[in-house]
Amino acid sequence: MKIEKLIVADFRSHRLTQVEFKDGINLIIGQNGSGKSSLLDALLIGLYWPSRPKDLRKGDFLRIGGNSTEITVYFEKEGVRYQVHRKITKGVAFAKYHDGTSWKHVSETSHKTVRDWMEKLIPYDVFLNAIYIRQGEIDAILESDESREKVVRQVLGLDRYENAYNNLLEVRKEIDRRIKSTEEFLKRTENIDELIRDMEKKLEKTLKEIKELSRRIPELEKELKEAREKLNHLKELKGKIDSLRLEIKESEGRKEALKSKLAELEKRISEGEKKVKELEEKVKELKGLKERSEQYLNLLKFRGYYVEERGKNEGLAGKYRTGIEEIEKRLAELEKVEKQLAGMKKKADELRKKLRELEEEAKRYEKVKTLLKQLKDQRNRLKYSEEEIANLSSRIEEAKARREEILEELQKIQGELGGLKNLIGERNRAIKELEGATGRCPVCGRELTEEHRNEIIERYRREVLEASGEVKRLKERKEDLNRELREITEILKGERELTEQKTILEDIKRLEGELKKYNVEELRRKGKEYEKSREDLNRLEGELKSMENELKKREELENRKKDLEEKLRSVELRLKELDKELRERGFSSVGELDAKLEELKPFYERYLQLKGSEEELKREREKLEGLRGEREETERNLKAEEENLKALKEELKEKEALYSEEEHKRTEELVYSLGEELAGMRANLKALSKERDELTNNLGRLREEKELRIRKRKELEGLRKAREDVQKLREKLKRYKAMLRENALSKVGELASEIFEELTEEKYSGITVRAEEKKVRLGVVYDGREYGLGFLSGGERIALGLAFRLALSLYLAGEISLLILDEPTPYLDEERRRRLVDIMQRYLRKIPQVIVVSHDEELKDAADRVIRVSLENGVSRVEEVRMEV
Structure with missing residues (x-):
């Protein structure tokens, strides 16, 4: 694996940083706190998040003021180029590979799926232990024999052999469990042949009983069918007889009901004829009252209209007269205001002149007030002399x-x-x-x-x-x-x-x-005089403005007065028109109109009482006609019901002659007994069939178990052989692990000796490495004798730890193509740092790509490429340093 490029955004102090890496030794250099080690953390997180060392937490990633942490790593492995991209704070990630023409997705959608894909490509433990030498690992090597053993185990991958050794123990336990289970099964099924013979005899007996029942059930079913058909005929005949008896009873009830209804109809017809005659008299009286009722309604309507209109217009007239009086008073007041206005304007001009004279002094006074307040505040804050x-x-x-x-x-x-x-x-x-x-x-x-x-x-x-x-x-x-x-x-x-x-x-x-430059008391006096004059002017200007606004309203008031006078004349004219309309109807006052209404009111009230008589007469005539029709229909229904009752009685007599109650009871008893017998046989057949199926299934399972016993015997032999093989493999693995550890430590010791001799100018002849159970002891050879680490000075101890850790990675150089060192020189003195430059040139060049992070400028001499990281205004800045040829 080799890193090609790293891009980080909003990660710790990096806003947007891109770093390219080449073959050979790449040195990332910068002062402490500049953000150089953050690049290695970003590389580790970009490849393996959410797997990460304990000191890297998600909450520490996002740059202060940043939006979203993003990391992209480009790398090459075995000739194939890859890229891994992550948005840490958004939960988005993907991985791609380059097929020679374009990038193709291999994993996407989540941090975990990308991490799992990366684990298959390069396991996290291999990267962290064999490739990446973090700060603090030197301390772990020097801390104790036990912590040194842990570092050796992690870097050399000895934990994998330990895990395999332990996993084989679990495999052996599983084989033991299966051997025990198989032996228990064989013991449990020893009498399988005897069980099969007993079950075959039981099945033969069951099949014989099923055959006998299968012959008898059809015969019984035929007898039961014939008995049920006869019973159904008798039930049907009895049902018809019962139905006829019920119909006869219902018909007799309907006949009596029709007789009662006919008598009721005769009575209601008589009453209807009498009511029709009474309503005809009322309709005749109603026609004589109609004219006077209409006259009453017309006069009553006019009275409501007259009273309402006159009251409304009299109210408006009073309102308009009051408004005119108030406007006339307001106009008189405005005449007085106009006379006062000229004197107040003169006084305002005098105040403005005075303010202009005091304005400069007032400004100086405001400045002095500000200085005095600041002085008071600062004296209050002062705690010491x-x-x-x-x-x-x-x-x-x-x-x-x-x-x-x-x-x-x-x-x-x-x-x-x-x-x-x-x-x-x-x-x-x-x-x-x-x-x-x-x-x-x-x-x-x-x-x-x-x-x-x-x-x-x-x-x-x-x-x-x-x-x-x-x-x-x-x-x-x-x-x-x-x-x-x-x-x-x-x-x-x-x-x-x-x-x-x-x-x-x-x-x-x-x-x-500042305050000594001013006459504070004189400025205070003039400042107060200025404030008082300004207050007087503000008050006076307010009064002037108010008076001028009032005078502007005079024309509006005069227009409003004219409008109200016009409205008053219109209302007075309307009142005269209402009185004229009253006289035209023949009345000189509302009292005469009310007297006429009282005279007509009794005729109107009687009219209202009789108003519905015409409609009622019409409804009663229609009702009477309906009753007469219903009477005729009831007479026809009564005659039909008498004929129907006669026919039902004749049919009942015929059916009773064909039915026997004793025969019906005997047939019911026969059907019941045959049904019980048949149900018993069927239940027995079902039980026997179920027993036959269970016996067949059980017999099949027993025969399968018999076959399984044969296979289990063979399987048991194989399991015992496998147990022996697993035990032998565990013993071989244990020996191989010890041999690998011993050989690796021997080679590491040789490499570490060479590096340590150079770091100490060959003061020491080498390093001794002893492997013990869960311990790795280190010593040094001085003047032909071996000494413990206590013999070394503080600087020599650090040099020893660095030499041993580098030797571990160099031992794996044939297997790894990348080595990362984070701050390898923090405790080395000047001379040993210079020695480290020579060691890097001689030994680390065996590894195709090396990335070193350091604040030590001397390491530039060993680098093929130098990348400088600096901090400007809280943001990390990266630039490549040109190497001198």
Whole structure:
């Protein structure tokens, strides 16, 4: 695998960044915080999201002010070009490959499907452990033998063999389970032949009983059919007799009902004839009242119209007269206002002149008021005197200087503590080895005598005691320094407030200087005089405007007066017309009209009582005619019903002669007994058929089990053979894993020795690597003797860890085409950084593509291509550095 291009948008400090990578060593360089390591994180997330190291969280990706995090990675593997694109904050992703002419989709729609496809192409663990050397892995190599073993296991992929070894154990357990299940089945079916013979005899007996029942049931069904036909005939005859008896009873009831109805109709016809005569008399009287009723209604309608119109017009006349009086009063008031207006205009001109004279002084007064308010506000914010501010400033500067001294000393103490702890650990392990050692001394290689052993152990114990005492002293000093650092931090918290107080004090002095330029009291007096004159003018102008607006209304008021006078004349004319109309109808007053209405009212009321007589007479005549027709129809129906009753009685007599109650009862008993017998036989046949089917099925299953027993015996032999093969394979895998680990560590040790010798200018003869159970021990050879890591200085330990980690990746160089190093030099001194340049040129060029991220400018000498990352206004900027030829 080789990376071709990386494009990131809105990722951490990167707004839009594109980086291209070539074969050879690609160096990404920049200051801490510039965004260079973010490019490697983006590469890892782009390929494998949502799989990622624990320290990478989705909430940390989006750039402040950005819209959506997007990452695109272009890479090549085995001659095929690929691209992976992700919109992290939108949940969109896809993967493509190039077929030589265009890009084709291979996976899309979600982050998980793209991750799963990428896992098949290059597993995440392989990329993270064999290809990508992250910051902190050097610390893991130096931390302990156990953590070193974990790094070796991950990088070399030994976990895969461990997983295979464990998976084979699960396979063996599954085979054991199937062997046990098969053995239990064979034991459970030992008597299968005897069960088959018993079931065959039972089936033969059942089939014989079914045959006998199948012969007898049809005979019984025929007898039952004949009995049911006879019973049905008797039931039908009895039903007809019962039906005729019911019809006769109903016919007799209808006959009596028709007789009653005929008598009722005769009575209603007589009453109808009498009512028709009464209504004819009322209709005659109604015709004589019609003329006077119409006269009454006409006069009543005119009275309502006259009273309503006169009341309405009299009200309007009063309203118009009141309006005219109010307008005349308002016009008189406006005459007085016009006389006052000239004097007020003169007074307003005098005030305007005075304001122009005071205007400049008033502006200066407003400026002074602003300065006075600012001065008051700043004095309220000032917490310290000038002397207190100077003292506080001095204390903060002293605290800053002391903080730098403490931090430098703490860093030095931390390094010394690390060396002492390693020394104590190495000496304690050496003591433990010496206490159980025999033959030659594991320290110097000489013949080990008791005296020599005790001498070395005593010397090491003194060193441990001295180192422990020094550790205690350094820890106490570290605690004192941390306590002092906390106190200094509290002091420095006041730096921001101090800066603010200094600014406030400077403002106060500036404002006081500004105010000295003015006669504040004189300006205050003139300012108040200006404000009072402006208020008087505003009030006067308001009154003038109001008076002028009032005078403008005079013409409108005069027009309104004319309009009201015209409307009053029109209303008075309408009142005269109403009185004339009353006289034309023959009345001099409303009282005469009311008297005439009282005279006509009784005739109108009687007319109303008789008004519906004509319609009622018509309805009664029609009703009487209907009753007479209904009487004729009822007489015809009565005659027909008497004839029908006679015919029903004759038919009943004939049917009763053909029916016997005793024969009907005997036939019912016969049908019931035959039906019970037939139902029993059928139920028995059904049960026997079900039993036959169950026996057939069970017999088939038993025969299948018999065949299965034969197959299970053969399967059991195969399972026992497979168990032996799996166990042998586990043992071979265990031996192979140990051999692979041992051979790999041997080769890694050789490579690491070469790199370490160069990093230390051949001060050491090499590195020793020992593989133990769940541990990988490292040592160094110095002056022909092997020493533990406690023998090394802090810088030499870092060099050893770097050499060992590079050796692990170089061991895999034949299998990998890409190596990524994130900050390989943070703890190396200047000389070892220069050595690392030579190592990169000699060893890392064995790998087709290397990507290194570092803040160290010296590494440029080893790079084929340099990409510089810088931070400008909070945004990362990337540019390629031209290499000198």
